[in-house]
Amino acid sequence: MSDHAHWRAYLAIVTVRCRMLLQYRAAAIAGFGTQLFWGFIKVMVFVAFYASAVSEPPMTFTEVLVYIWLGQALLALLPWNVDAEIATQIRTGSVAYELLRPLDLYRFWFARTLAFRLAPTTLRMLPMLAFTFLLLPVTPLADWALPPPASVMSGLMFVVSVVATLFLSAAFTMIMHVTLIWTVSGEGINRMMPGIVPVLAGLIVPLPLFPEWLQGFLYWQPFRGMADVPFRIYSGHIPADAALAEIGLQWGWVAVLIAFGIWLLDRARHRLVVQGG
């Protein structure tokens, strides 16, 4: 019995969990309103910023528009919180019972985490894209609409890159989940991450607009692959022929984060099986 034959089990877990999470439509609609509001505020801030710029900014206004609207659409993809269900299981100690399933614990949780990132993102992304890409262009605010991808190739590369983003985000969320086994409460992480992740991913200020001396650091950190990379591939700020290298770097980070997560879980599991959760 090889491990590979298990893929069906993990796929089934992703599907079931997604279907469960897709039930939370009201939250998504409420989220859509808020994110749209903040999107417009950001756009207005940058309109003012670009109107008074003294030197040529490192991104065009169109590229910034892409960055803002894709950021609002894919906000839920960022690893800024933990799955409440997994957190509860760890707090109550019932996580030990997960070991009753003939599954690898990392993959089992990874499947759930993948669904936890994918389902809410889908719910929020679709109305946001429909509104900013299809509806805004036919209103007086057409100048602020989400432009189409720079080219067909850029669009395709964007899709490939977003898939990597999903795995990157899930791999980082997994590390957050595993640390819960030590800290028990998810409160700390849930308060800390929203302060760090969006900044490093580029959601507060697009990363290319940061000062020159920070660019080296910003380039070599994993959060960049969770927003900045796919957004700039879409807008053509990263040219289509350079996209593959960037996507390769994303997957490199995926591999690193997964390896670290597996190592961490291995150590944490010791705690589970010795103390019984």
Next chain:
Amino acid sequence: MAEPLIVVRDLAKHFRIAEREPGLWGALKSLARRRYRTVEALHGVSFAISPGELVGYIGPNGAGKSTTIKILSGILVPSAGECRVAGRVPWADRVAHVAGIGVVFGQRTQLWWDLPVIESFDLLRDIYRVEAGRYERVRDELVTLLSLEALLDVPVRQLSLGQRMRCDLAASLLHEPDILFLDEPSIGLDAVSKLAMRQFVMRQNRERGTTVLLTTHDMDDVEAMCSRVMLINHGTLLLDGTVDDLRSERRRVVVEFDGPAELGDAHAALLVSRQGQRVVFEVPGRVAEFVASVTARYRLHDLTVSHLPIEETVAELYQRAPDRAGELR
């Protein structure tokens, strides 16, 4: 006798529990230096179970029953001792091991809370990789046996406790395990659900040869189902035998005198209670001799002899256990 399926030798398990003194000062102190208390849950337990046995595992709360079940299920690693289930070391060979056992914890469901029952079953099919045709056959059989037809489309959170237990039993057997661990399967169940649970487990044991180890507080469960009983307290096995071994030689003799009667010394020593003409004795053994001497001496209206309720015997066994305080500093 068949080769044992489950072998446990000198199994021990202790937990370290962080302690904190009460109050703010205690909280501050525990920041600087944590104090730990060691609790011994199991203290050298040994037993062997042969294929096809249905064994009851009893003991007061905190005796070590659930710890044993968790170790046998591979989700807890013992501190010392050996354990083999179907030739495997449960925790070392966890994935292969859990694929071959079924486990039900009465206190918690293993179904997915928000999913309709049938979807939980389907998910288990994928997780345990049961081949589709076989899955449908086994599932339909379980659905019939446990009368689950009406429950299949109901989300688990809407089920009553009895319904949930029936679904959990089915879920634990979808992959046709040879071994079934039941941890307090009758807890909180009403009489009808309890009977259904018992009959089903006994049938599974009898007709499929499934080896069953179940923990319970309900002595009726043990009397009705188990050919063998293990009694544990303070992490030590106190008894491993048949249900009859649980019953002592002692009998309760209720006598109704025909008119006032003065008890002789020998009889008065065995007196438990007296209400007018009705007298209750507890006789340690040789009950026939006792009855003969009573009938010879007094004029009787009625006399009945009965076993002591098994609950009482067990409660007595629990208390008689050497009170080796289960905690060590």
